[in-house]
Amino acid sequence: MHRPPAAEAEVAEELAAVRPALLPRYTAELPGARAAVLTRLWRALAHEPLPWITGRTHGAHSLALRLGDGRTLYGPPADPYATSAYVTGVRLGRERQVDPAALMTALAVPHAAEFAAELADSAASLALSRADADHSKEWPVGVPPAEGWGKDWAWEQRVTDGHPFHPNCRSRPGFSVAEQLAYGPEHRPVVELGTVPVPADGCLVAGDWPAELRDGERVLVPVHPWQARHVLKRSYDPWRPARPLLSLRTLALPDGSHVKTTLSARLTSSVRDISAYSVRAAVPLNALAEELAARADGLLHITRTLGAVSARSPGLAALLRESPEVYAGPGERVLPVAALPMTGLPGAPGWLAAFTRLALAVGLRLLDLGVALEAHGQNLLVVLAADGSPVRLVYRDLADIRISPDRLRRHGIAPPPLTGRLITDEETVLRRKLFGSLVAGALAGTAGSGPALATALSAAVPDLPDTPDLRALREGPLPAKALTLMRLSPHTPGDQWASLPNPLVLEPGPSDQ
Template identity: 35%
Template sequence: MTHPDAEQTRRALLESRPDLVDGFDEHLPAARAAVLRRLWTALRREPIPGVAGVKTVGGDALVTLTDGRMAIGPALDQYAEASPDVRIRVQVNGGTGAYADPAELLNAVDPQTQGLQRELSNSVANLALARTGQPSVDLTELQGDPNGLAVLEQSVVDGHPLHPCCRTRLGMSTADVLAYAPEHRTPVELEVWSVPPSRWLTTGAGTPPRLVLHPWQAAHYGDDLRRLGGRPVERIVARPLMSLRTLAAARDPSRHYKTALGVQMTSAVRQVSPAAVHNGPLVSDLLSRLAADLPIRVFPEVAAGAVLVDGAPHPMLAYTVRRAPLPQAGDVWTPLAAVAQPDVLDQILRIGYGGHPVAFWRDLTTVLIPPVLTLLARGAGLEAHGQNLLVRLAYGRPAEAGYRDVGGIHLHAGRLREAGMDLPAVQGSLVTDGLDELRAKPFATLFAVVLTEIAHTLQQRHGADPQTLWRMAADLAEQAPDPRDRLALAGTTLPIKATTAMRLAADPVADIWTPITNPLAGV
């Protein structure tokens, strides 16, 4: 398997893309600092093995390890751009080492973490490459453009704002990353394979026995598929979106293909599980009916298919089809992750608000918070992070919310019944009986991550008062339909996924949560 670090990436660029070497070298120190900041934040707040306690003294954070040693570094804000000069000092071998490289820092804290160290090094290399040669995005040119959503998705170069593995692509070479990653904007030819009908499972609206396969996947699984009787019959030119393995058809941008991809990105290898094939259309229908009277548009998974191997759907030979929005004149649909980018946010404020951040925040939170909390009250806890949650900008102003990807939501049978809905026969771990678990998804994603990141940028770049921003958000939260949700949102903490602790856990895909200070409290 290929997991290039910065040195290996640079060598690959010298051989195949020497025009990118100078840009890669320029961006590497800041990319290393950005991943270090994410890791240092995780060490200070997540339940990381080997960490015994954390305290802040002046402008420094002190992390005490279980073996009595100490790590010392600046108490960086979770969204601040870390300086390449930042060093984290760790007591080691009777002395103190100073670390700017996240993998070296993790090794100093715990040498038994070689797997995550490799992921961090790969993340640094790919982040530096992602930041190399990025074009600017002009929102006014994208208004009414059916490809505008894809363009904005491809502009999100830094990936997950908090995950140290924000740009990990384990298994992909540098050439693969340049060919397939969205930030490099290369069109991808999906392969359509004919499959024997006896080996085909489909759900939803149904599809003929045709498997849509990512070309990386075809290169690695094509021989297996041929032995099963498959053969390539067609190609679909598509644009890779934020998740890399989901792509928008060039001829029909309203059609998104979510493919299986045997590559680890952030926290998991990106398969399309049997549960996802089964659940997608069912849960999409349920969520669409739950939201029928709400100002949020659900983009459904209309069909799914998988190849049967030994009688069971194979998670690496499967895909789903999702509908995507098409804009009207003056409209741009965008994921919230793109809105959080400083350059895009600057343009929104200029186009729609004459530079006034508070008016924008008022409209954004009014569009997002009520429908998400109403769906929570009705039994659907959305995973409303910056990739799944969309907003329609009408001449620069937030006008409508959108939601996609039902695979990560939680459903509560009791609340669904109260809303007049039956729980569909879903597979996997979507259903929960616990209200805290149900709330964790939207509380963590919408409030603790997406809105917190945007509020930070509005404060840092546009002088917005955070108390004013969060008071407006709290006023909307206090209108949540269920009083138990209102009470939970008024608490002193919110949950957030402990992504680094999850990578170090025995089961790296099981959710682990950690509390952070609730910005809605006390405003």
């Protein structure tokens, strides 16, 4: 019998105090949430280069993982591109495990205890998110503007499950239940943002910082209430109501623009502050984005950073950006790719192949020019015609792209005056960035399974220009971030990678050492 971990009981206790009417639905959603997190964890165990897994044996209807301590873990075949919660239990020796946190505790590998706590939090938070979902799952859906606001935030708030492949898809350590309900986009709140005044000579400012966020010799830095309370530990002045978007820390303002605030909480893998490096890079990246969009045959828009500020601290910084909605024409809608499964469109005849062809054409074109996009389902958006057909893409947030000066120069593009982590000419790094985010991320999450992804790629690839990058995508294994390995390697900096079976040739061999 499953014994609820502490995270589930704590959420239930808090929920009974702050939203008691939601408690029955939360309880009902827990088994499905555990299965969703367990499925993501099983994918990682099956495919990531975890040092304590010494062998993998594939059967027709099972997968056995040999552990370094002599035990064996048994479960179903692991589709690395599946998004449904198809793993409801695995067997460690003779014991059946249905809870991802309990499984990780039983594995007892280095750093398992910390990761188990995150898994328990992820499952409990996911159940809370699903319990509070309140939207239609059909296309088209009328999204009436609220108080004159744009409609893009409404689509973003339909995504309840977070990252489609990360076991920490909904882990929000440091957030109480009341704070999740108050700030999580899937709970549809209005967040009252504030500002913190900082002497102008103590700020780094880029772009056109608006007059309303200046006060004489001071710059007013937008601040998220959670950040002010838990990190800055200070009061702030009221500023604007805002609607949280997929990334939680980016919010839609009433005028339609977006503000990216600092939120020093670990969401999925990393604590994502806004660095001074990102602020300094904002203006050069705007110029590069304009050049790239001009060479994308009208198939890509890139949102501009309107202004950026850092109070010389990663804990207090903000960016103002265009809304992707400004690139929608009459009758068109702009949706983040992460929201596409909610529409039912990927199941329409030919739709997934058309979208895959569009996304690969744009991603590979920019890679050939010299820029690898971090094109996961949150950063990448699609412009849909009135009938739902994909017509163009919108990309936002250039903070984690990779730029190849050599490739840019070959195409007559002046590299931006930047150094540091965004700049590399290494082909492996560039291809990992794009293929891992776009194919193993956005396209796989939209397809929902390996066979569906393979079918879409098979239809799209023959229509694309034959380049070395496309051949690398077609012929080699598919790179994907080893998300669980990274969480279990807290002292190893940077990304770590797994090699997934090529979606065009999915069948594994009889054994994998």
